[in-house]
Amino acid sequence: MSGQAKHIYEFGTYRIDARDHLLLRDEEVVPLAPKAFDLLLVLVENSGRVLSKEELMKLVWPDSFVEEANLSRHVFSLRKALGEDGDPNKYIETIPRRGYRFVAGVTEVQDESDELVVAEHSRSRIIIEQMDAPILAPDYRGSDRTGRVLALVAGTRRRTILLALACAGTLVLAVAIYFWKTGNTVVEPTATGVKSIGVLPFKPLVADRRNESLEIGMADTLISKLSGITQLIVRPLSAIRKYTGLEQDSIAAGRELGVDYVLEGNLQMEGEKVRATVRLLRVKDGRAIWTDKFDEKSSDSVFSIQDSISQQVARALVPTLTGAEQRQLAKRYTDNTEAYNLYLTGRFFWNRFNEEGLKKAIDYFNQAIAIDPNYALAYTGLAGVYNVQGALGIVPPAETWSKAKWAAEKAVELDDKLAKAHQVLGTVKLMYEWDWSGAERELTRAMELNPTDGDPHNIYAYYYEAKGQLDKGLSEMRRAQELAPLSAVINADVASAFYYQGNYEEAINAWRKAEQINPHFGLPPLCLPAQIYEQKGEYDRAIAECQKAFSIFGRDPGILAVLGYTYAVSGKRREAQIILAEIESLWKRRYFSPIDVALIYTGLGDKDAAFAWLTKAYDARDPQLIWVRVEPELKSLHTDPRFTDLLHRMNVAQ
DSSP states (O other): OTTSOEEEEEETTEEEETTTTEEEETTEEOOOOHHHHHHHHHHHHTTTSOEEHHHHHHHHSTTSOBOHHHHHHHHHHHHHHTTOTTOTTSSEEEETTTEEEEOSOOEEEEEOOOOOOOOOOOSOOOOSOGGGSOOBSSOOTTSOOOOOOOOOOOSOTTSOOOOTTTTOHHHHHHHHHHHHHHTTOOOOOOOOSOEEEEEOOOEESSTTSOOHHHHHHHHHHHHHHHTTOTTEEEOOHHHHTTOOOTTOOHHHHHHHHTOSEEEEEEEEEETTEEEEEEEEEETTTOOEEEEEEEEESOTTHHHHHHHHHHHHHHHHHOSOOOHHHHHHHHOOSOOOHHHHHHHHHHHHHHTTOSHHHHHHHHHHHHHHHHHOTTOHHHHHHHHHHHHHHHHTTSSOGGGTHHHHHHHHHHHHHHOTTOHHHHHHHHHHIIIIIOOHHHHHHHHHHHHHHOTTOSHHHHHHHHHHHHTTOHHHHHHHHHHHHHHOTTOHHHHHHHHHHHHHHTOHHHHHHHHHHHHHHOTTOOOTTOOHHHHHHHHTTOHHHHHHHHHHHHHHHOSOHHHHHHHHHHHHHTTOHHHHHHHHHHHHHHHTTSOOOTHHHHHHHHHHTOHHHHHHHHHHHHHHTOGGGGGTTTOGGGGGGTTSHHHHHHHHHTTOOO
């Protein structure tokens, strides 16, 4: 090496030796996989310039066609090596939808000294970082499965480097052969105890050819399959739905989810062809435990791909499976690809949680059922949408709850072991029929069938709240939050549980957490921050929260109700009367919960009118009525005999 000039680049406390492929920090070698080093060198040599993803992939993998996900994962490994955890743009800046730019100041020096000596002692190569193996397309099974021996460096640059591996050639060779024979799977040591996993929404192999319903649908299906394994805690769909962005860092998502492992994948369906690459990553160090690639000619093979993924993930994480668990992994709810795709599209529109999306979801679920009348999941989805329509007051409950009940009962009839079917049936019995024992039975069954899903715990908390057992309600809500820590809906319901208890500080903290999870979160008619501040006597802040909600949802009756009530109890009766006239005028044009109008009359002290509107809610079987006994703003009605009578008619003992 003597006499040959080296390209040396320095930035911050780091120094790059381009010729010898070394990165040093304060004279200590920073371990990097070969392709990670190549990527860093390209970025540094082009410091200050935006490099597109396509350009980077051509420069780093000039002889291979690799997927975009491979680049993202190597950027993540570089950021980790450079200590960017607290500031992800300290050195490498992500340019959304374009590429990356190295932003730190770089100094280039020429160094002809030979003070740093690194010797290679074996041609045998061992995998030191799983992600160094590129994810190739169309087939990576024949790619190089090994890495390189990393020299162990001791002392400063001015001392000769001694290799600790000088006498370990035989061991290195044996390990290298082992990894070569085992392919892309790194065997995870058998461990006792329960492991946790987050199955992230799949991403497109080609960014401009997205099929979002299939991307999140694949995750949904795999969550369902893996949730039947007792030694796995699987985050529900509500917890992982936020990770649909193409720039999402899987390991960062895993940390947010608080899981041991994440499953990520890239997917594309083009005509009858299915292409997918899947990776199981360990969150604590970003290491790939298992990878596989699928390139199938028939769209029907999406089912076999799901089966294979779930079985291989289970095999990697769980030593042994029971017969029931094996059957759950192999279970398919339909073998019809068209019905499956229609169901996934219905789920996609359902998750938009707005009036138009819910209507489209109903249409797609019905189309799936028409193709496969025995598709239990499609009936479950249909029942769920009808439940949401009624709960949000989009249509009168009389038009939805009977349909929801029919679809839920059909789903249970087709598959009594489908947890979601029991959950939606329990919701119908709770919120429309006020069949308390039936609701408890169905929700308990759902939790038994899928202990790792937070949603049935969330609904079960409603059951306790309706019966006035607030401590038990909060306990169930907390359990739901543990299982789905990043669900904005569940965190908002935790805030409601604190609100019903009168613990307003905890309530507002929980609500703000929900807003942090989803800055655009908020479901009309929920205007909880305003209600919290109103109960604390901070009327101006309550009014400001209502105005903020109007800017998002418009003049929604739920928000109008809280604003009118706040005006009334704060002594602004004229303003309250104006809001009351607006909301009663709106009632003539569309359905919404009559409790909204009753609330304003309660604030004005007109109990007769308040009970008249509560009676309308009872006659309509309005789902919001189950919270009537715990709503602090209706507390002034509790001593009236008519309130006791209402609870008895709802079969809720006082």
